[in-house]
Amino acid sequence: xxxxxxxxxxxxxxxxxxxxxxxxxxxxxxxxxxxxxxxxxxxxxxxxxxxxxxxxxxxxxxxxxxxxxxxxxxxxxxxxxxxxxxxxxxxxxxxxxxxxxxxxxxxxxxxxxxxxx
Numbered sequence: 001x002x003x004x005x006x007x008x009x010x011x012x013x014x015x016x017x018x019x020x021x022x023x024x025x026x027x028x029x030x031x032x033x034x035x036x037x038x039x040x041x042x043x044x045x046x047x048x049x050x051x052x053x054x055x056x057x058x059x060x061x062x063x064x065x066x067x068x069x070x071x072x073x074x075x076x077x078x079x080x081x082x083x084x085x086x087x088x089x090x091x092x093x094x095x096x097x098x099x100x101x102x103x104x105x106x107x108x109x110x111x112x113x114x115x116x117x
Contacts, residue, residue: 032098
């Protein structure tokens with residue numbers, strides 16, 4: 001517990017940025033309606049939670065339904081992740097979709113929450 005407190009009270013908090021969100025995608029090997037399924041993992045490498053995470057998803061399409069609480073796609077090509085709920089440190093947020101190719105899912109905005117102990 002002391003190690004976490006020292007890390008949270010040190011300079012590492014100021015290093016938390018949007019770049020602390022890492023997006024990786026890989027094919028699962030499953031086909032959904034004839035299209036390859038992609039597994040997406042978004043990891044927050046910042047010791048602070050990041051909420052209200054918005055992604056640029058202008059070319060995003062899927063033939064596999066995604067629950068809106070997981071990913072909400074707006075007509076203007078902006079997606080909100082996890083209904084705006086926090087993505088916490090080193091606990092990947094995952095979802096799957098199916099399309100002919102992977103879509104660029106680029107974090108464009110988030111709110112960084114650092115709680116003081």
